[in-house]
Amino acid sequence: MYNAILRLRALRSYADRPVSPTHVDQLVEAARWTGSSKNLQNWSFILVDDPQQQEALSAAGDFTDPVRAAPLTIALVQEPDGYEFDTGRVAQNIMLAAAALGLASCPITLHRDEVAAEVLGLPEGRRCRYAVAVGYPAESAAPRAFGGRKPVEELLHRNRYGG
Numbered sequence: 001m002y003n004a005i006l007r008l009r010a011l012r013s014y015a016d017r018p019v020s021p022t023h024v025d026q027l028v029e030a031a032r033w034t035g036s037s038k039n040l041q042n043w044s045f046i047l048v049d050d051p052q053q054q055e056a057l058s059a060a061g062d063f064t065d066p067v068r069a070a071p072l073t074i075a076l077v078q079e080p081d082g083y084e085f086d087t088g089r090v091a092q093n094i095m096l097a098a099a100a101l102g103l104a105s106c107p108i109t110l111h112r113d114e115v116a117a118e119v120l121g122l123p124e125g126r127r128c129r130y131a132v133a134v135g136y137p138a139e140s141a142a143p144r145a146f147g148g149r150k151p152v153e154e155l156l157h158r159n160r161y162g163g
């Protein structure tokens with residue numbers, strides 16, 4: 001588990017085959033069991049696997065090539081009173097579950113969430129600003145070369161900022 005966390009990378013190239021129904025169910029289960037503030041679970045998930053819908057959804061963000069490339073995109077809907085922090089936790093759980101099942105995934109920002117809302121047919125009060133693209137990794141799938149991390153000295157403080 002610990003190594004899976006350290007190894008998790010955004011992957012943006014996918015094999016040309018659908019995600020199996022069992023794997024889809026397992027991803028949804030991982031999302032559903034995510035902890036949320038006060039256990040309110042103010043979220044819902046839209047499985048987007050229709051190519052026309054994927055194309056339309058991809059227009060809602062600036063870096064959405066993975067949505068076009070992947071056989072499945074899971075749109076994360078913030079229901080009324082939902083928190084973005086909870087959405088982030090769902091996204092990470094979906095990605096970790098995907099990796100455990102041999103799937104590649106990439107978080108997606110839908111910068112124009114009003115476009116996403118229109119495409120997805122969201123009722124009033126719901127918002128979708130994030131999604132996760134998922135698929136079996138293409139043979140060529142590899143993390144981006146510039147995906148390193150800041151050294152710990154740059155980001156860790158003790159007791160107070162700068163300490």
Ligand SMILES: Cc1cc2nc3c(=O)[nH]c(=O)nc-3n(C[C@H](O)[C@H](O)[C@H](O)COP(=O)(O)O)c2cc1C
Binds near residue numbers: 008010063107144
């Ligand atoms: C909140 C969030 C939004 C992201 N949105 C996008 C996106 O719209 N398109 C994309 O290709 N990658 C997106 N990413 C992936 C990041 O670019 C990626 O995680 C980062 O470059 C580090 O690479 P790594 O996860 O492979 O280590 C997003 C990541 C996060 C955490």
